[in-house]
Amino acid sequence: MQGFESEEHERSIWQALKAQAVPLKFAYAGSAAHTHNRLASRSSYQSVATAIDAEIRATLKLLDPNVTGLSICEVGPGNGTHTVAFLRTLYQAGTSVLNYLGLDFSRELLSILERQLAQDEPRLPVHVDTWDFEAEPTTAIDSWRSSSKPVLILMIGHTIGNPYSPLACLKNIFLSSRPGDGLVLSAMLRGTQPVADLVKPYLDSVFIAAALEPLRMGGLNISEGSFHVRWEESTSAIIGEFVLSNDQRISYREETIVFSAGSIIRCFLSRRFQQNDIATLLSDAGWLIKDNCLSHDESHLAVAAFRPKPPV
Numbered sequence: 003m004q005g006f007e008s009e010e011h012e013r014s015i016w017q018a019l020k021a022q023a024v025p026l027k028f029a030y031a032g033s034a035a036h037t038h039n040r041l042a043s044r045s046s047y048q049s050v051a052t053a054i055d056a057e058i059r060a061t062l063k064l065l066d067p068n069v070t071g072l073s074i075c076e077v078g079p080g081n082g083t084h085t086v087a088f089l090r091t092l093y094q095a096g097t098s099v100l101n102y103l104g105l106d107f108s109r110e111l112l113s114i115l116e117r118q119l120a121q122d123e124p125r126l127p128v129h130v131d132t133w134d135f136e137a138e139p140t141t142a143i144d145s146w147r148s149s150s151k152p153v154l155i156l157m158i159g160h161t162i163g164n165p166y167s168p169l170a171c172l173k174n175i176f177l178s179s180r181p182g183d184g185l186v187l188s189a190m191l192r193g194t195q196p197v198a199d200l201v202k203p204y205l206d207s208v209f210i211a212a213a214l215e216p217l218r219m220g221g222l223n224i225s226e227g228s229f230h231v232r233w234e235e236s237t238s239a240i241i242g243e244f245v246l247s248n249d250q251r252i253s254y255r256e257e258t259i260v261f262s263a264g265s266i267i268r269c270f271l272s273r274r275f276q277q278n279d280i281a282t283l284l285s286d287a288g289w290l291i292k293d294n295c296l297s298h299d300e301s302h303l304a305v306a307a308f309r310p311k312p313p314v
């Protein structure tokens with residue numbers, strides 16, 4: 003696929019370019035889904051595998067021994083590489099999965115996920131739907147549920163590190179769930195690495211092509227500029243920015259934007275959390291934490307939480 007997934011995405015990227023801050027969700031949609039897929043299929047991205055053991059331990063904490071078979075709803079599943087690895091490890095732990103719902107901003111990425119699951123999990127009933135979890139709650143989970151049994155919601159692979167407001171996302175997921183539903187959230191921790199080590203994985207050409215794809219789709223000539231990453235202490239995040247080396251002009255419908263040489267467009271954000279930040283975010287969004295599971299190298303935290311039932 004070349005370009006945008008929809009006119010709405012095209013309009014939103016235009017507005018974001020005007021504001022010189024492009025939300026990361028656009029780096030997964032339209033033709034950017036394929037640059038992300040290349041990135042996610044590389045062996046270095048398999049570092050997500052580090053988190054799986056903690057994610058499975060967190061999942062097992064939430065299981066009701068009287069219930070067989072899980073209904074899993076995954077929010078932000080990406081291309082399915084992590085999903086397949088997670089499901090296989092879960093089966094090895096003796097848990098069966100009855101059905102699966104994948105919700106993502108990107109229709110294109112959901113198609114890649116569907117193909118991956120059809121190939122690797124041919125017997126698993128799979129449904130997918132689009133949802134922007136930064137914007138509002140969704141009714142997709144309720145429409146998909148096949149019984150009154152609780153659903154396990156997964157948000158794994160550090161997806162929570164990408165949005166501008168992680169709290170708004172966790173509230174939207176909460177409002178889209180039902181009392182009794184579980185949530186396994188996994189995220190990368192700040193740890194004690196020097197800043198140079200934090201930014202190093204973001205300096206290679208496959209990552210840079212993926213981060214700049216929405217700008218290219220919006221009409222910028224990305225060969226006339228450079229991509230920089232830096233650590234921003236105030237947001238506790240790795241920030242990626244494109245700096246134009248020459249003046250550039252882009253147009254959409256009747257409008258034109260002129261960027262002068264030296265203009266900066268923010269297009270990447272990946273937060274790192276402290277364990278306490280995650281606990282606060284989850285409880286401020288309404289979730290009750292059942293357990294915290296650290297990965298063996300302590301780089302990732304997986305939290306088992308659930309939506310409490312209202313008192314009767």
Ligand SMILES: C[S@@+](CC[C@H](N)C(=O)[O-])C[C@H]1O[C@@H](n2cnc3c(N)ncnc32)[C@H](O)[C@@H]1O
Binds near residue numbers: 030111134135
């Ligand atoms: C960092 S990737 C993680 C993918 C996968 N969980 C993994 O571990 O490989 C983030 C995922 O969240 C999705 N995403 C990002 N922003 C989103 C938004 N606002 N609403 C819905 N999905 C979003 C992306 O399309 C992508 O699938």
